[in-house]
Amino acid sequence: MNKTDDLAADSRHVLAGPDEPRAAPSDRAYIVGAGISALILGAILLKGGAVEWLDHPGLRAWQTICVAITVQAIPFLVLGTLISGAVNAFVPAGAFGKALPSRPALAVPVASAAGVVLPGCECASVPVAGSLIRRGVPPPAAFAFLLSAPAVNPIVLVSTAVAFPGNPAMVVARLVASLAVSMIMGWLWLRFGRSQWLRMPSRHSGHEHGRSRWSEFRLGFQHDFLHAGGFLVLGAMAAATFNVTVPRPWMETFSQSAWASILFLALLAIVLAVCSEADAFVAASLTGFSNTARLTFMVVGPMVDLKLAALQAGTFGRPFALRFSLATATVAVAVSAATGWCLL
Template sequence: MSVPPGIIGPVDVLTERPREKRRRRITSVEVLCVVLLAAILGQSWLQDVLDVPGLRTGSTIFVAVCVQALPFLVLGVLISGAIAAFVPARVLRRALPRRTAAAVGVAGLAGVALPGCECASVPVARRLMGQGVAPAAALTFLLAAPAVNPVVLVATAVAFPGRPEMVLARFLGSLATAVVMGLLWARWGKLDWIVARALERLPDAGGGRWKAFAEIARTDLVEAGGFLVLGAFISATLNVLVPQSWFAVLGGQLVLGVAVLAVLAVVLALCSEADAFVAASLTALPLLPKLVFLVVGPAIDVKLFALQAGTFGRSFAVRFAPVTFVVAVCCALVVGTLLVGGAR
C-alpha cells in the first residue's frame, strides 16, 4: 500500500493511519541510577565540597534515623499489605458486638492484633462500612490500627531505650484517642457527612491476592518511605541549623513545646512505624511534647486529611480531623502527665 502524499512515517495497514512514534519516558529508577553514577564519579569532589562539620553531623543524623526506622517500616507495610489482600473485612465485622459502645472498644483493641499503616487503614475502614460495620467502630479501627500495633510499639521501645513508660504512654494515649473518637461519632456523628459511595457495599476481592499484596506493599513502602526520608531530612536540618538554645527554650516552655510538636506531627506526616525515631532525635525536648507528637501523628496529619477527604468526602474530613487533633492532644497530655511527667 502506498503512502499518501504529505504523510511522513509508516502507515498502519489496517487503519491506513500513520503510526505514532512511541515516546521514551524517563522513569524515576533511571533518574536514581544517573544520580548514583554521578555521585560515584564525583566522589572525591563531593568530599571536598561537603567537608563541613555541620553537613557531616546532619548526614549522620539523617542516615541514623533512616537506618533505624527502615526495618520497622518494611515490616509494617508487609503486614498491612497481607491484611488488606488476604483478610476479608467480614471477619472483623463478625467479630464485633452489635452494641455500638462495645463494638468501639473491640475495634480499638483489634488494632493491636491487626496492624496497618495510616494509608492502609483508611480504605480498610471504608470497606468495613461497606460491609455493614457501624461507622463508629470502623473509624475507631482507622485510628487504632496504625498507632497501637506491635510493630509501632516495638519501634518506640527501640527509639526510647530504657523508657518503657513511653511505650505504655503511647499505647494508652493512642487507644484512648481512637475509643473517644468512636464514642463521639456514635453520639453526634451523622451519615450525611459521609459520601454515599463510601457506604456502598464493596465486593470481596477475587483471584490474584498475591498480586494485590505485592502492589499494596509496594505502594505503601514507596509512599511511606518518601515520608520517612522527608522526616529524617527535616530532623537532621532542625538539629544542625536550629540553635540548640532554641530547643532549650522550647524545652523550658512546656506548653509551647507541646503546641509546636503537635503541629509538627500534622505537617511532617510521618509513618507511625518511623515517627518514634524522629521524636527521639530531638534530645533537648522533654518526653511529654514527644509523646504528643507520637499520639497526634498517626491520628491526623496532612496526608491522612487528604485521604479521608477523598474517601469519605470533604464534609466528613473538615469535621473529623480538627476534633481528632484536639482529642489526641488531650489524651496524650492526660496520659503523659500521669506516666512521664516532665522527664527528659
C-alpha cells in the same frame, strides 16, 4: 427514632448495594497522583545536572524527603490495600459485624483493643477501615480501629521500648494515651457523626455474579492502591515542603515552654508524616523537649498527619477528613498532655 437507629440507617445508606446508584469514580485522584509521581521521578532522573535548578540544595533536600516519605509508606500502603482487597473478595458479608458487640458503643472499645494485636501502619489502616465499613462494621468502630492499629500494635510498642531504653513508662503512656484517643473519637463519631460527611469509594463490596473472587481481589487492590497512592504523594510533598522551609532555630525557641513545646511537637508530627514504626526514634532524638511533648509527638503522628489526611480525603471524602482530623488532633493533644503529666 433514637441516635443508634439513626446511625444504623446512616450505615445502611453508606453501604449501598450493587443495585443502588453509585457516585462516579474520582479520576482526578489518579491523574493528580500520576502527574506528581511523574514529576518526582523526572526530578530524580535528571538531578545529575541535566537541569541546573535541580541541583539547588534546597530542592534536592525537598526531593530527598519527599521520596523518602513516599518510599517508606508504599510498603504499608500495599499491605493495607492487599488486606482491603482480600476482605472485599473473600470475607463473607456481615462476618465482622457478627464478631463485634451489637451495640456500637461497646463495639468501639473492642475495635480499639483489636489494634493492639494487629500490626499495621497509618497508610494501611485507611483502606482497611474502608473495607470494614463496606463489610458491615459500624463506622464508629471502624474509625476506632483506624486510629488504634497504627499506634499501639506490637511493632510500634517494641520500637518505642528500643528508642527509649530504661524508660518503660513511655511505652505504657503511649499505649494508654493512644487507646484512649481511639475510643474517644469512636464515641464522638457515634454521638455527633453524620452520614453526609462520609463518602465511601464507588466500588461496592461483596461477590459479583459471573466474576471470580480472585478477579475481584485484583480489581479491588488496583482501585484502592491507585486511588490512595495519589493522595499519599500529595501528603509527602506537603511534609517535605515544611521540612525544607521551617528554620531549625524555631524548634529550639518552642522547647522553652511546656505548652508551646507540646503544641509544637504535635504540629511537627502532623507535617513530618513519619511512619509509626519509626516515629519513636525521631521523638527520642528530640532531647531538648520534655517527655510529655515527645509523647504527644508519638500519639498525634500515627493518627493525624498530612499524608494520612490526604488518604482519608481520598477514601472517605474531604468533609470527613477535615472534621475528623481536626477533632482527632485536638483530642490527641489533650489526652497526651494529661497522660504525660500523670505517668511521666
